[in-house]
Each structure stands twice: as structure tokens, then as C-alpha cells.
Amino acid sequence: MATTIKADNEIERMAAMAREAGMPRDQVERFTQAGYIPLPQMMAFHAAARLADRSGGPVEIGLGGSRGPGKSYASMAQVGLDDCQRVAGLKVLFLRKVMKSAAESMDDLTRQVFRYVPHSFTAQGVEFGNGSRILIGGYKDERDIDKYLGIEYDAIVQEESTQLTEDKDEKLRGSLRSTKPGWRPRRYHTTNADGVGLAWFKKKFVTPAREGRETLTRFFDVTFRNNPFLNVEYTDWLEGLKGPLGKAWRDADWDAFAGMAFPMWNYERHVVKPFDIPESWVKWRGVDEGFAAPFCCIWLTRNPDTKRLYAYREAYAAERTLIQQAQMIKDMTPPMEKIAITYADPAMWQRKNAQGRVFSSADEYASQGVTLTQADNNRISRKRKFDSILSDGLDGEPMLQVFENCTNLIEQVSTLPRDPNNPEDVDTNAEDHAYDAACYGLTNVPAQSRPEPKRQQVDLLAGGWR
Numbered sequence: 001m002a003t004t005i006k007a008d009n010e011i012e013r014m015a016a017m018a019r020e021a022g023m024p025r026d027q028v029e030r031f032t033q034a035g036y037i038p039l040p041q042m043m044a045f046h047a048a049a050r051l052a053d054r055s056g057g058p059v060e061i062g063l064g065g066s067r068g069p070g071k072s073y074a075s076m077a078q079v080g081l082d083d084c085q086r087v088a089g090l091k092v093l094f095l096r097k098v099m100k101s102a103a104e105s106m107d108d109l110t111r112q113v114f115r116y117v118p119h120s121f122t123a124q125g126v127e128f129g130n131g132s133r134i135l136i137g138g139y140k141d142e143r144d145i146d147k148y149l150g151i152e153y154d155a156i157v158q159e160e161s162t163q164l165t166e167d168k169d170e171k172l173r174g175s176l177r178s179t180k181p182g183w184r185p186r187r188y189h190t191t192n193a194d195g196v197g198l199a200w201f202k203k204k205f206v207t208p209a210r211e212g213r214e215t216l217t218r219f220f221d222v223t224f225r226n227n228p229f230l231n232v233e234y235t236d237w238l239e240g241l242k243g244p245l246g247k248a249w250r251d252a253d254w255d256a257f258a259g260m261a262f263p264m265w266n267y268e269r270h271v272v273k274p275f276d277i278p279e280s281w282v283k284w285r286g287v288d289e290g291f292a293a294p295f296c297c298i299w300l301t302r303n304p305d306t307k308r309l310y311a312y313r314e315a316y317a318a319e320r321t322l323i324q325q326a327q328m329i330k331d332m333t334p335p336m337e338k339i340a341i342t343y344a345d346p347a348m349w350q351r352k353n354a355q356g357r358v359f360s361s362a363d364e365y366a367s368q369g370v371t372l373t374q375a376d377n378n379r380i381s382r383k384r385k386f387d388s389i390l391s392d393g394l395d396g397e398p399m400l401q402v403f404e405n406c407t408n409l410i411e412q413v414s415t416l417p418r419d420p421n422n423p424e425d426v427d428t429n430a431e432d433h434a435y436d437a438a439c440y441g442l443t444n445v446p447a448q449s450r451p452e453p454k455r456q457q458v459d460l461l462a463g464g465w466r
Contacts, residue, residue, distance in 0.1 A: 068224030162195030286441025
């Protein structure tokens with residue numbers, strides 16, 4: 001009797017938490033009847049899956065974070081115990097990266113999740129009595145993804161999404177379509193905070209969630225520390241991981257990954273909300289030109305008391321002529337804002353002959369009233385300087401902070417990998433235009449940007465107002 005009362009109390013407690021998370025009654029009942037009690041941290045994910053039924057609701061739902069929180073279990077329960085049971089004839093692709101056959105690697109999971117639900121195993125996956133089915137798919141490398149393209153799926157569970165490039169992710173999205181009445185196709189993504197696709201996943205899911213501007217996506221960060229079913233040996237292994245890998249797999253740090261160029265970068269510490277900059281603070285800019293690749297201008301300033309640097313504005317656009325780039329910079333600079341100097345890539349002084357004119361990119365900028373000064377273009381020294389200003393000052397806060405409106409600079413610094421052939425530099429094959437512009441702006445900033453004797457302050461930005 002006591003055992004029965006305890007079980008009933010647990011179900012009532014779970015139901016109350018589920019209601020608070022937004023899970024509808026029939027979803028809770030279906031899970032309970034199947035013997036699945038969602039972990040509290042998974043309830044918001046299940047609620048979002050039901051929001052996908054509504055017009056304007058999310059169609060891409062991300063479940064990410066550390067290793068071991070039960071992401072695979074929750075996503076399989078959602079499609080198998082809820083979606084496939086309430087909509088007849090659904091065809092779901094459950095896709096994951098595997099070292100052995102996908103069916104073999106998923107066998108234990110499906111047997112656990114569906115142990116109280118009538119189902120049958122097929123050569124392709126799992127089938128239910130109403131004709132709904134889950135097809136188990138796997139890939140060893142990205143070439144294997146092509147076999148799923150062009151096939152219609154009502155829903156896709158995309159495990160380890162950051163192991164795919166953005167190109168493959170987009171192509172898989174093209175296979176997501178449905179003719180089922182009342183059903184909106186959707187994808188459930190699960191992943192850890194690492195992999196070749198980290199940049200696009202952050203941009204699509206993590207950043208909108210951080211900034212409170214989610215529309216067709218939802219993202220839920222989950223941790224192994226809230227999973228009571230893990231064995232002690234596994235949690236001890238996670239707790240003992242060192243370096244960027246530990247930050248990614250244990251701490252779910254989306255700003256850290258193995259091989260990242262700037263492991264000191266931390267979104268919570270380096271990104272700040274914009275504030276009114278005192279008129280007395282010196283302001284300047286760094287520019288990286290481009291056309292097919294984006295051009296970028298970063299506006300910088302410095303607190304004269306703490307010597308802390310702030311990147312407070314950015315211009316970022318592709319397919320702009322040199323004239324249009326300079327005009328964009330002027331338009332984004334308030335008329336009364338004094339800019340001490342604008343540093344740029346020395347390559348902008350190379351002269352070219354076009355349509356009978358001999359000119360440089362710097363000449364074109366100057367014709368629009370944006371006078372440039374040649375920046376330091378030594379890649380190794382500027383990488384070291386950037387590392388230096390990411391470190392803490394004497395007050396314990398980072399010596400560089402970035403306004404949250406500088407979205408491209410934030411994204412690039414947090415995702416740039418090291419050059420595989422030269423760990424002292426960033427990988428130039430990655431998108432680095434905002435980073436380059438910021439580095440040009442650091443030309444006359446000391447590598448150790450900390451309080452200095454007053455005599456040294458006057459030479460920080462020579463050249464007068466422009």
C-alpha cells in the first residue's frame with residue numbers, strides 16, 4: 001500500500017511539473033501509460049514539440065548541452081510515444097553518426113523506450129499499429145547523408161547535429177515535408193557543444209535563445225548533472241575532462257571547443273549590453289575590405305581609467321563597392337561622434353588600373369571622406385595581442401568587452417579554429433572578416449592593455465581627429 005501511495009505521489013508531482021512546463025494533458029497521459037517519466041529538464045522540450053503543431057510555432061527544436069543528460073532517450077520518446085501515436089502514418093527519420101550499423105547502435109534505446117508500447121521491429125527500424133514508423137538512419141561521414149536527400153519525411157530526429165556542416169544540414173531540411181492533415185513537419189536536433197557544425201548551430205539555435213528572439217526555433221540547454229540515472233564512473237569521467245573538451249562535453253560551454261583559436265573567450269564575460277559612451281573617451285575604427293566576401297568595420301573605444309577596450313559597433317555586408325562601404329561607415333557614424341583614426345589592411349594601398357584610372361582602395365574611401373591609416377598586418381603578433389586583451393585586467397574583468405550588437409565579431413571570435421598548420425594563428429579558411437577588422441583596430445593598442453604610466457597614454461592613437 002505504501003509503495004502504491006508513493007508511486008501515485010510521484011506521478012502527481014510529475015504531472016504538476018509537466019503542466020508548469022506547458023505539456024498538454026494528453027501528452028502527459030500518453031507518456032505515463034508508456035512508462036516514461038520525463039526528467040524535469042526535458043519537459044520544456046516536450047512542450048515545445050507540441051507547440052510545433054500550431055501555425056507560427058517552432059519547426060526546429062534543439063536539445064543540446066553536455067554529454068549524458070538523456071537527449072537521445074527524450075527525443076526517441078517524443079517521436080515514438082507521442083508524435084507517432086497520435087498521428088497515423090507518420091514517417092520519421094532518426095539519424096545519428098555511428099561507427100557500426102545504426103540499427104545495432106539504437107537497438108537498446110528503442111527496446112527501453114517502447115517496452116510498454118505495441119510495436120514491431122523491421123529491417124529499417126520500428127513500426128507501430130497505426131502505420132507510423134521510425135526509420136533508423138546512420139552516417140559515418142557526410143557523403144552518407146546524400147542517400148537521405150530527396151526522400152520525404154514527416155519529421156526528422158537529427159542526432160549530433162554539430163557533426164554536420166551547414167550545407168548538409170540545409171540539404172536535409174529539404175527532405176522535411178508532409179501531406180498529413182493537421183501535421184506540421186519538424187526537426188528535433190540533439191548535440192553536444194563541439195564539432196564542425198558548431199558555428200551554424202550556435203547561430204541558428206543558441207544565439208537566438210540567448211537573446212530572446214526565437215521564432216521558428218527553440219533551444220534547450222541540458223546537463224548530465226540533472227540525470228540521476230547515470231553511473232558514477234561516467235560522471236567521474238566527465239568531471240575529470242580537461243581543457244576545451246571538458247568545457248564542451250561537461251560544461252556545455254558553447255563558446256569553447258577543441259581547437260578553438262580563443263579558448264579564453266566566454267560569452268557571459270566578454271559580451272555586454274550597449275551603454276552610452278562618454279564623449280571624452282577616444283573612439284576609432286578598424287576596416288577589412290571585401291566584395292564577394294563581406295567587408296567589415298569595427299568601432300572601438302577605451303575607458304581611460306581602467307584601460308578596458310570596447311568594440312561597440314560593427315558594419316558588415318557583402319557585395320558592396322568601395323564607395324558603398326565608405327558611405328555605410330559614414331552613415332553609421334553619428335555626425336557629432338569624433339573618430340580619432342581608422343586603421344585598415346595595408347593591402348588597401350595597392351594601386352590598380354581600372355577603366356583608365358589608377359587608384360587604390362584607400363583612395364576610394366578617401367574620396368568619400370573616410371581617411372585610412374595603414375594597420376599592423378602581422379598575423380602572429382595580432383593573434384597574440386587579441387589573446388592578451390581577452391585576459392583579465394587588474395580588476396578581474398576582461399580587458400576587451402564587446403557590445404551585443406556586434407553579432408558577427410562575437411560569432412567569429414567564439415568559433416574561429418586555430419590554423420592546423422600554425423597554432424599561433426587562426427584558420428584563414430574560416431570566416432574571419434570581423435576578427436580581422438578588430439585586429440586592425442588594435443594596431444596602436446599595447447599587447448598588455450592594463451593601467452600604464454600617464455606618459456604612455458598620449459601615444460595610443462596618433463593622427464588627430466578624422
